[in-house]
Every structure is written in structure tokens, then in C-alpha cells.
Amino acid sequence: EDKVVQSPLSLVVHEGDTVTLNCSYEVTNFRSLLWYKQEKKAPTFLFMLTSSGIEKKSGRLSSILDKKELFSILNITATQTGDSAVYLCAVFYGQNFVFGPGTRLSVLP
Amino acid sequence: NAGVTQTPKFQVLKTGQSMTLQCAQDMNHEYMSWYRQDPGMGLRLIHYSVGAGITDQGEVPNGYNVSRSTTEDFPLRLLSAAPSQTSVYFCASSRSGGKSKAYTEAFFGQGTRLTVV
Numbered sequence: 001e002d003k004v005v006q007s008p009l010s011l012v013v014h015e016g017d018t019v020t021l022n023c024s025y026e027v028t029n030f031r032s033l034l035w036y037k038q039e040k041k042a043p044t045f046l047f048m049l050t051s052s053g054i055e056k057k058s059g060r061l062s063s064i065l066d067k068k069e070l071f072s073i074l075n076i077t078a079t080q081t082g083d084s085a086v087y088l089c090a091v092f093y094g095q096n097f098v099f100g101p102g103t104r105l106s107v108l109p
Numbered sequence: 110n111a112g113v114t115q116t117p118k119f120q121v122l123k124t125g126q127s128m129t130l131q132c133a134q135d136m137n138h139e140y141m142s143w144y145r146q147d148p149g150m151g152l153r154l155i156h157y158s159v160g161a162g163i164t165d166q167g168e169v170p171n172g173y174n175v176s177r178s179t180t181e182d183f184p185l186r187l188l189s190a191a192p193s194q195t196s197v198y199f200c201a202s203s204r205s206g207g208k209s210k211a212y213t214e215a216f217f218g219q220g221t222r223l224t225v226v
Contacts, residue, residue: 095165101149
């Protein structure tokens with residue numbers, strides 16, 4: 001069965017810490033992997049990864065994909081309270097997106 | 110720049126009632142989809158469409174119908190509401206990414222919180 005697994009499911013850190021969120025997948029006909037941030041409402045897009053080993057970066061966030069080992073990581077450096085959210089990993093395969101359960105990140109002041 | 114618009118934002122239904130959740134996008138996206146989000150389970154695909162006149166089932170289609178008569182609109186119908194359909198529903202759209210035929214990132218509506226009592 002196609003699936004996306006995220007770990008940890010929940011994480012509590014203090015401001016300034018660096019965190020690494022993990023996403024592993026097992027799908028057929030993989031096309032891309034996406035990361036989203038979800039606060040109180042709709043998920044907002046962070047990154048889309050299609051090629052192995054190429055890091056995508058946006059400010060303090062970065063992500064990389066390993067298509068051989070079927071996983072991706074999302075790094076957040078120097079965390080801030082505004083980073084508190086659920087981070088969703090999604091894989092686009094065939095004609096569908098499948099989402100993982102999300103990692104709930106809480107950043108304490 | 111409206112993007113993806115969902116209505117209503119909140120809805121309470123009695124068991125057995127039917128209703129339609131509306132979704133419209135103004136980005137001329139080919140791909141549209143409906144998800145439900147339940148605590149600890151991420152987003153699960155209900156139905157999707159790759160273009161007007163074409164729909165298909167996702168992971169959890171039972172109890173829901175969709176249609177895609179235009180590119181812009183993708184309504185989700187609950188035929189006979191059940192308490193198990195209490196959830197937050199998201200509509201999303203994407204466009205074709207070109208040569209790879211992969212779709213771009215999904216743009217989400219703001220969600221509909223549905224409670225069935």
C-alpha cells in the first residue's frame with residue numbers, strides 16, 4: 001500500500017534550536033515530494049522536491065530528497081515561536097497527492 | 110487574487126441530511142481534489158479530477174459524490190450525512206508542471222469544518 005510516514009509526530013523545542021523533520025515514503029510512480037506548513041487553517045506550500053541531493057532553501061528552512069532511500073528531511077535552524085505549526089509531507093505519484101500524518105512542532109520562547 | 114475559495118466555512122448537519130460543499134478556483138488549474146483532515150491522520154484524499162468531465166475516487170470516497178462540469182468548480186456532495194463524516198474538508202487545485210506531466214504544488218482553500226450530529 002502506498003504510504004507516507006513522518007517522524008517525529010510531535011516535537012517541542014526552545015527558540016534558537018535546530019530541528020530536523022523526517023519523511024519517508026513508499027509509492028509507485030513517484031513524481032515529487034512536497035512540504036507544507038499548516039497553522040490554524042489551510043496548508044501553505046514550502047518546497048517541492050523532484051531530484052535527489054539538491055537542497056532547496058528558503059531563509060531558515062531547507063529540505064533535501066533522497067530518491068534511493070525514499071526519504072526527505074526538512075531542517076529549520078534558529079527556530080522561532082512563529083515556526084510552531086504542523087509540518088506536512090506529501091508525495092505526488094501517478095495522479096494523486098498522498099499526505100503523511102504531519103509533525104506537530106511547538107517552539108517555546 | 111482569490112485562488113481557491115471554499116464555502117461554507119462552518120456547517121452543522123443532522124444525521125441523514127445531504128449537502129454540497131462548494132469549491133471554486135480562478136487559476137485555470139486542471140487538477141482539483143477534496144481531502145478530509147482528522148486528528149492525527151493527515152489529509153486523506155476523497156475524490157479528485159484531472160479536468161472538466163473527469164473525476165475519480167481517492168482513498169476514502171464512500172458517502173461522497175463529486176462532479177466537474179467546468180474547470181473552475183468542483184463541488185463535493187454528502188449524500189446522507191453520518192457522524193463519521195465530522196471532519197475538516199479541504200479543496201485543493203494544481204496545474205500541470207509541463208514536460209514531466211507532474212502537477213505543481215497544491216493550492217488549498219481555507220477549509221470547511223463540518224459537524225454531523
